[in-house]
Amino acid sequence: MSKWDQLTKAVGELEEKKVIEILHKFINTNPSYEEVQKVIKACQAGMIIVGDxxxxxxxxxxDLIFSGELLAKVIAIVKPFLGNSxxxxxxxxxxxxxxxDLHDIGKNIFKSxxxxAGFEVYDIGIDQxxxxxxxxxxxxxxxxxxxSGVLTVALEAMKDTVDGLKEAGLRDDIKxxxxxxxxxxxACAYIGGDAYTANAAEGVKICRSWVV
Ligand code: B12
Incomplete structure (x- = not known):
């Protein structure tokens, strides 16, 4: 089993000790940005197992709460390797x-x-x-x-938010x-978004392409 599969399994089985052990070994190798993306992907897959x-x-x-706390620890460990602001x-x-929607782990990963990547970020939090x-x-x-939203009901809330921005006359000035x-x-077309993703790294690429 590859180290990424081991990490996915350990997150899915909520084996905190094993997760932290794998991560400490990982950061000792002074990982690149791309390698950190593999950690995030592996953990995201582990969280899908938790959800299942x-x-x-x-x-x-x-257990959901515990998985959330575990992933927050993971992000704190790898954050220094995501690059300098x-x-x-x-x-x-x-x-x-x-x-x-109260989920914020994915949002926080994207935020970091x-x-x-050099953006000025204003995070207004959860359930906004x-x-x-x-x-x-x-x-x-x-x-x-x-x-951000991981609940199915978040889709309607996203649509309401985009509609609210339209009504306020702000939609045309932003992506x-x-x-x-x-x-x-x-869903993205229904909501009226310009782009969507379930991958924070891809999200960063899209945002960069909008401001060059
Ligand atoms: C941890 C967790 C919780 C924790 C959240 C802790 C926290 N601080 O976030 C707690 C315990 C609070 C929780 C509560 C609930 N949860 Co929950 N939870 C999860 C779980 C296991 C993991 C979510 C997660 O963090 N994934 C890992 C991150 C890294 O992935 P991600 O969020 O997708 O983020 C990535 C991308 O999507 C992207 N991204 C995310 N946001 C953004 C934003 C932008 C702008 C961009 C560009 C990118 C981006 O970047 C990230 C990295 O690549 C999921 C299972 C799953 N399959 O997702 C269930 C899950 C989402 N929860 C679920 C449910 C049902 C609930 C509860 C209703 C349970 C209950 N009975 O109380 C409540 C709802 C509370 C609420 N009103 O929000 C269901 C949702 C079902 C549905 N279809 O709506 C899921 C799918 C579990 C399941 N399979 O049943 N949960």
Whole structure:
């Protein structure tokens, strides 16, 4: 089994000791940005196993909470290897998890990466109503708005948020990127986003392409 499969399995089985052991060995190799992406991918796959076990009734909400804490530790360990935040900022981005959704691990990963890529990041947090996005966009006039959501119901909240930005007359001045597993091509078109992804590194590439 490859080390990435081992990591996926250890995250899926909530084996904290094993996860931390694999990561400590990994960071001792002074990993590149691309290698850190492999860690994130492996952990994301592990979290899908956690979600599947929860759906089957083998794991409970307490296990979801534990998996969230475990992934936060993983991100703290690999964050120094995601690159240095550049002092010359390339663009502004407002990010947040939409109303009704409390998940923020993916958002926080994207935040760390887009910050390291040189963006000025304004993170408004989780479970954010339309008004919070609208107010922040009015205040900081970003180039991009990033919305995160992993619950199916987040899709409607994303649509409401994009509609709210339209009603406030702000939509035409910004690009909107949607992040999270439930966002498909069709969902993105329905919501009115400019792009979508379930991969933070791809999200960073898209954002970069918008501000060059
Ligand atoms: C951990 C977890 C929790 C934790 C979250 C802790 C935290 N601080 O975030 C807690 C315990 C709070 C939780 C609660 C619940 N959860 Co939960 N949870 C999960 C779990 C296991 C992992 C999510 C995760 O962090 N994945 C890892 C990250 C890295 O992946 P990611 O979020 O997709 O992010 C990546 C990309 O999508 C992208 N990205 C993310 N955001 C953004 C934003 C932008 C702008 C960009 C560009 C990119 C980007 O970048 C990331 C890295 O590549 C998932 C299982 C799954 N399959 O996802 C269930 C899951 C999402 N939860 C689920 C459920 C049902 C719940 C609860 C309703 C459970 C309950 N009965 O209380 C509550 C809902 C609370 C709420 N209102 O939000 C379901 C959702 C089902 C559905 N279709 O809606 C899932 C799918 C589990 C399942 N299979 O049943 N959960």
């Amino acid at each position: 076990c929860f759906e089957k009734g083998d794991y409970f909400v307490g 550049s002092s010359i900022k390339k663009g502004k981005i407002v990010i947040g998890t939409v109303q009704g 990466m887009v910050d390291a 109503p339309v008004s919070a996005f609208v107010n922040k966009v009015r205040e900081v006039q970003p180039d991009i708005v990033g919305m 909107v990127i949607l992040g999270g597993n439930p966002v498909t091509k069709e």
